[in-house]
Amino acid sequence: MRESPQGSGLESVAETPTGVGSRSTPSPAKKHSYSGRGCARALVSLLVVASIGCRFDSERRMAERILDRYRRSAAAKPLPLSHVIRMKLRSASGSAAETGFAEIAWEPNRYRERVSSAGFTTERGIQGGKAYATDEDGYTRVVSEPVLAELQARSYFWRRGWLFQDRERARLSLAPAEADFVSVRLALVAGNPLLLSFSRRDGALVAVRSPRFDLDFTGGRTFREAGGVRPPVLAEIVWSGLPTEEIGDAEVGGACGRFPATPAQVPFERTTAGGIAFPARLNGVDLRLALDSLADGPLAVSPDAAGKLGLSFARDVYGRSIGSGARIEIGAFSCAGIHVEALRAPPGDVEGILGGTLFREAVVELDPDARRLTIFDPARWVIPSGFTRIIVDDDGDRPVTTVHRGSERARLVVGTAARSDLLLAPDAASRLGVPATGIAHGLRWGPLALPDLSGEPARKSDPAWGEDGAFGFALLLRFHSHLDMSHRWIYIRPAGK
Known part of the structure; x- marks a missing residue:
């Protein structure tokens, strides 16, 4: 054993055999040193977390001030539980002959949008927690979750849920600003997120961004809508008030x-x-x-x-x-x-x-x-034997299915004209870990392992909404298939069997 004089600043260290299973024991002073360093690290971590929390809280307060300014400048407030908004529509291309009307109506647990033009009326809405759509021929059916998420975001915006005191529990945050406007982001409890932009000059609402729901306001009651599967339109709100009747129930059929x-x-x-x-x-x-x-x-x-x-x-x-x-x-x-x-x-x-x-x-x-x-x-079709059943969804008269690679998935329209097997949005290809152009390996369709597939970039897609591309017929015709969109299934087996 080696001893050091007290007060020399050196610690007494006892020599201990270092056989198997033995371990040296730090002295109380060394334990105190370790404890001090641990406390310092914990304090630094706490300060970092507190700093981040303060920054987020500061940004949230700034976002709240942006909404408060809009409330004051526009004298805006949330709309009643039951309400109707009517609009005149015209083509964004400038043609005076291409016109129509739109009506947005809601009541507790119901939401409905109608567009009338050229003698027909289409309708989409939410009823019983489900989305439905009525096409140009009057055929009504329940549609997919992405359509529901879009309609929930639309309902939230038009009802001005973002002006309620609790914003219907939507999470508010500050979004990147530009030279002429500032923006806030709202993460809804149910529905796609919304990005609202306001003028720096007077606080007016200038734009709304959400998957397949883009509005650019040119005045308090006029705007341009784009972002959907149809061409852009110009709209003017011509009436807003209480409904004169209840929203009728939508019935599947037609x-x-x-x-x-x-x-x-x-x-x-x-x-x-x-x-x-x-x-x-x-x-x-x-x-x-x-x-x-x-x-x-x-x-x-x-x-x-x-x-x-x-x-x-x-x-x-x-x-x-x-x-x-x-x-x-x-x-x-x-x-x-x-x-x-x-x-x-x-x-x-x-x-x-x-x-x-x-x-x-x-x-x-x-x-x-x-x-x-x-x-x-x-009503009379009998499910064939020897076929594999895979889920199909309805995006509004569009049959859509899902492929996956590992835990990542992509929603693809079933069957379109293409020289390749797959049409993939670049974002979807990146998510799946396959090239947008070239050969895709390791994809599965339901329980089936797909062979190597040729791919090319999708001409039209919207991954943020939930449309990642399409199956080309080159892929679909590798299978003998029965597509039953009304019951949300496709039945397939490899061709040649």
């Missing part, structure tokens, strides 16, 4: 399909664009139509075909030329009273494009071995 005793069958062939085409008759006119799941509006036909149908067409607020009262026949299947869009130019090597109008009505079978499209009555 189908126009007429099915023969045996399923209707027609041959299909591939198109030069990578899609599929089949024969049909529209108002007695023979046409070659492409099937495309991205076609969620009315049946669209070439200008030449439109001129043969005997319909009267009018421009709607989205710039589409729409006619009503047509009858389509595919084999022995028929559907009367549908709307038709006259395209401005021919759609490639086909005379028309059909999508949601068929998928909403029927179970659609694609047999790539027989090159045959078969149309079944959903």
